[in-house]
Amino acid sequence: MDFLKLISLAWKALLRNKIRTFLTMLGIIIGVAAVITMVSIGEGSKQSIRSQLSSMGSNMITVRPFSNSTVGGGARLGSTGLQTLKTEDAVSIQSQAVNITYVSPAVSTRGQAINASLNWPTSLQGVSPSYLDIRDWALSSGVSFTDADVTSSAKVCLIGQTVIKNIFTDGQSPIGSTIRFNKIPFKVIGVLEMKGENTFGQDQDDIILAPYTTVQKRIMAINYIQNIYASAVDENSSAAATAEVTTILRANHQLKAGDEDDFSVRTQAELISTMSSTSQLLTVLLTAIAAISLLVGGIGIMNIMYVSVTERTREIGLRMAIGARGIDILLQFLTEAILISVTGGLLGVVLGISAAKLVTLLLQWPTLVSQSSVFLSFAICSITGVFFGFYPAQKASRLDPIDALRYE
Amino acid sequence: MTEINKTKILDITELKRDFRMxxxxxxxxxxxxxxxxxxxxxxxxxxxxxxxxxxxxxLGCLDQPTDGTYLLDGVHVKNPSRNELAHLRNRKIGFVFQSYNLLSRTSALENVELPLLYNADVPTKERREKAMHALEAVRLQDRMDHMPNELSGGQQQRVAIARALVNEPVMILADEATGNLDTRTSYEIMSLFQELNTQKGKTIIFVTHEPDIAAFSSRTVTLKDGRVIKDLKNPKVLSAKESLAALPVDKDDA
Structure with missing residues (x-):
C-alpha cells in the first residue's frame, strides 16, 4: 500500500472518532506546548540576565580594597573605609597586565547636583576616560574628557540621562552649561547614553562622571582610590586577567606568600555564570516538568491505540481476510499513532509559541522561543508516536484472522 | 461450458484438522x-x-490443515507463511460473511475498494473504477456514497458481495451469507449469487445449514462429525428469482 493512501486511510480512521482523537492529541499538544513555552521562559530570562550583565560590560573586572582583619572590638572594616588602593596600582595594571585592555581608577561620592533653581541628589563618579570603554558606554552628545583633563584635574563632567531629566528643563541642552556638585562648579561637556536599570534594579543613568583626580582633590579630599575598573581582552580571558591583576597588586602591596589579599578582584563573567546557572536550573526544571507531560501524552496515545485495536478487532480480521498482511495492519495502526502525535506536535508548537508570546505580552516576562526546543519537542513527540504506537500496532498485526473475525 | 474443459478450482484430499484443547x-x-x-x-x-x-x-486460507493436501487454483497450499496466505486470500478468494463485516462510517464504494488496497497490481487510478463496476454488478450503483448504516441488510450484503468480487477471485466463499436476512431478502441475495454463477461463471462455495438455501445450488456437500457423508449433484436447481416471485406479498411491504 502506498504511503499517501496509508496516511489518508489513517486520517479517515481518526476522523471517525473526532472527539477521542482530539482528546488523545490534547495530551501531546499540551506536552509540546508546555516544553516550548517553559523553555522559552527559561531561555528568555537567561538571555535577559545575560544582556543586562553584558550592558555593564561583560569583560569588566572590578578591584576593591578588602580586608579580613579586624579593628577595635572585632569590627571588620568595610571596603570604602580602606585606603589600600592607589592610583599607582591602576598604572601598574595598565602597564604590566597583558590580558587587560583598559584600566580606570575610580572614586565615588554622593551629593546634590544643582543647575539654576533645580537640584537632585545623585552620585559622582571619578574615573579616567577609559571607563567609558570598560563599561561599553557611549555618549549621546558632546565629547568625553581626556587624559589631559585628568592630569589637570579639570572641572568637567559627563552627565547621565536621569540627572538631566531632573536638573534641566525640557529642551535645554546641557552641553556647555555649568552645574554645581556640592558647591563645586563642573562644566558639562558630554551626555551619557541611556543605560537603564541594571540587574539589581539600580538606575545606571543617575550618575555624573568626572576625572577621578578632580573628584579626589576638589570634592573628597583624598589621595587613595576606592575601586579599579578594568576590562579583560575578551570574556574568555577574564580568569587569566584576574590572576594577573592579583599578582601585580600583591607585588605592589608587598604582600608575603602567606598573607591574605588586601583587595578583591571580581569579574562580571563570574556574575554572569552564577546568574545563568540559576536560570539554567530553572530551564532544566521547567523542561523536566514539560517532558513528563509529554510522556503522559505518549502513554495516552498508547492507551487509546490499545482501545482502538480491541474495538476494531473485527475490522482487523476482515482486513486480514481480504488480504492484508501483518505489516499492512502494523503500518496502518502505527500511522494512526504517528499522525496523532505529529498533528498534536504541530498544534503544540503553534500553541507553545503563541503561549510564549502571550506571556511576554501579558506578564511582560522576557521569552525566547529557541529553534532547538521546537525541533527537539517535535522530534520527541514523533518518536513518542512511534514508540507508544508500536506495541498496540504489533498486537493488531499478530491477531489471528479467524479469532478476530469472530470477536464480539 | 463443456464438461471436458472444466478446471479444478479447488481440490482437497484427506484433509484433517486437529485442535488441542x-x-x-x-x-x-x-x-x-x-x-x-x-x-x-x-x-x-x-x-x-x-x-x-x-x-x-x-478453504479460505485463514487456517491450515493438520494433514492432507489442498490445491487452490493449481497452487499447492502447503506450509505457507502468514504473508503467503494473505496473498492467496487477496487474489484467489472473495469472502462473504454472515454479518457483512463492512467498515462502519465508510462509504459503500470505499468498502468495496478495500481488497484493492492490498493488491499492489492494481494501480491507484483503477481502484475506484473497479469498485464502481463491482457495485454495478450487484446493482448498487446508485448507493455508492451511502454509509453502511444507511443501507438495508440486503443492500449491505450486496456491498459485501461486490467487495468479494472486486479482485476477480477464482472463487467466492460465503459463510451463512443469508443467515441474518429474512426470507425475501435471502432469496434476493441467492438470486444474485445464481446470477453471478450462471451469467458471470463465478465459482461459489456457500456454507449454510438451511436446506432451502442449498436447493438453489448445483451441488451439495454434507458434512457430519468431520467427514463428508453426502456429495450430491442437485438434479433440479431451483431458481431464486422464481421463488422470490412466488413468495406471498406481505401487506406491510406493499
Whole structure:
C-alpha cells in the first residue's frame, strides 16, 4: 500500500472518532506546548540576565580594597573605609597586565547636583576616560574628557540621562552649561547614553562622571582610590586577567606568600555564570516538568491505540481476510499513532509559541522561543508516536484472522 | 461450458484438522476429500459441530490443515507463511460473511475498494473504477456514497458481495451469507449469487445449514462429525428469482 493512501486511510480512521482523537492529541499538544513555552521562559530570562550583565560590560573586572582583619572590638572594616588602593596600582595594571585592555581608577561620592533653581541628589563618579570603554558606554552628545583633563584635574563632567531629566528643563541642552556638585562648579561637556536599570534594579543613568583626580582633590579630599575598573581582552580571558591583576597588586602591596589579599578582584563573567546557572536550573526544571507531560501524552496515545485495536478487532480480521498482511495492519495502526502525535506536535508548537508570546505580552516576562526546543519537542513527540504506537500496532498485526473475525 | 474443459478450482484430499484443547485433541476434520470445478455453485451443509466452519477456514486460507493436501487454483497450499496466505486470500478468494463485516462510517464504494488496497497490481487510478463496476454488478450503483448504516441488510450484503468480487477471485466463499436476512431478502441475495454463477461463471462455495438455501445450488456437500457423508449433484436447481416471485406479498411491504 502506498504511503499517501496509508496516511489518508489513517486520517479517515481518526476522523471517525473526532472527539477521542482530539482528546488523545490534547495530551501531546499540551506536552509540546508546555516544553516550548517553559523553555522559552527559561531561555528568555537567561538571555535577559545575560544582556543586562553584558550592558555593564561583560569583560569588566572590578578591584576593591578588602580586608579580613579586624579593628577595635572585632569590627571588620568595610571596603570604602580602606585606603589600600592607589592610583599607582591602576598604572601598574595598565602597564604590566597583558590580558587587560583598559584600566580606570575610580572614586565615588554622593551629593546634590544643582543647575539654576533645580537640584537632585545623585552620585559622582571619578574615573579616567577609559571607563567609558570598560563599561561599553557611549555618549549621546558632546565629547568625553581626556587624559589631559585628568592630569589637570579639570572641572568637567559627563552627565547621565536621569540627572538631566531632573536638573534641566525640557529642551535645554546641557552641553556647555555649568552645574554645581556640592558647591563645586563642573562644566558639562558630554551626555551619557541611556543605560537603564541594571540587574539589581539600580538606575545606571543617575550618575555624573568626572576625572577621578578632580573628584579626589576638589570634592573628597583624598589621595587613595576606592575601586579599579578594568576590562579583560575578551570574556574568555577574564580568569587569566584576574590572576594577573592579583599578582601585580600583591607585588605592589608587598604582600608575603602567606598573607591574605588586601583587595578583591571580581569579574562580571563570574556574575554572569552564577546568574545563568540559576536560570539554567530553572530551564532544566521547567523542561523536566514539560517532558513528563509529554510522556503522559505518549502513554495516552498508547492507551487509546490499545482501545482502538480491541474495538476494531473485527475490522482487523476482515482486513486480514481480504488480504492484508501483518505489516499492512502494523503500518496502518502505527500511522494512526504517528499522525496523532505529529498533528498534536504541530498544534503544540503553534500553541507553545503563541503561549510564549502571550506571556511576554501579558506578564511582560522576557521569552525566547529557541529553534532547538521546537525541533527537539517535535522530534520527541514523533518518536513518542512511534514508540507508544508500536506495541498496540504489533498486537493488531499478530491477531489471528479467524479469532478476530469472530470477536464480539 | 463443456464438461471436458472444466478446471479444478479447488481440490482437497484427506484433509484433517486437529485442535488441542488442553490435554485432549479434538478432531474437527477427519479426512475430507472433494474437488470443485470452475463455474460450480456448491453448498456445504452440516449441523454445528460438523466441521464446516473449520473446513471453510482452511478453504479460505485463514487456517491450515493438520494433514492432507489442498490445491487452490493449481497452487499447492502447503506450509505457507502468514504473508503467503494473505496473498492467496487477496487474489484467489472473495469472502462473504454472515454479518457483512463492512467498515462502519465508510462509504459503500470505499468498502468495496478495500481488497484493492492490498493488491499492489492494481494501480491507484483503477481502484475506484473497479469498485464502481463491482457495485454495478450487484446493482448498487446508485448507493455508492451511502454509509453502511444507511443501507438495508440486503443492500449491505450486496456491498459485501461486490467487495468479494472486486479482485476477480477464482472463487467466492460465503459463510451463512443469508443467515441474518429474512426470507425475501435471502432469496434476493441467492438470486444474485445464481446470477453471478450462471451469467458471470463465478465459482461459489456457500456454507449454510438451511436446506432451502442449498436447493438453489448445483451441488451439495454434507458434512457430519468431520467427514463428508453426502456429495450430491442437485438434479433440479431451483431458481431464486422464481421463488422470490412466488413468495406471498406481505401487506406491510406493499
Amino acid at each position: 488442553g490435554v485432549e485433541t479434538v478432531k474437527a476434520l477427519k479426512g475430507v476429500s472433494f474437488s470443485v470445478e470452475a463455474g460450480e455453485f456448491v453448498t456445504i451443509m452440516g449441523s454445528s459441530g460438523s466441521g464446516k466452519t473449520t473446513l471453510l477456514n482452511i
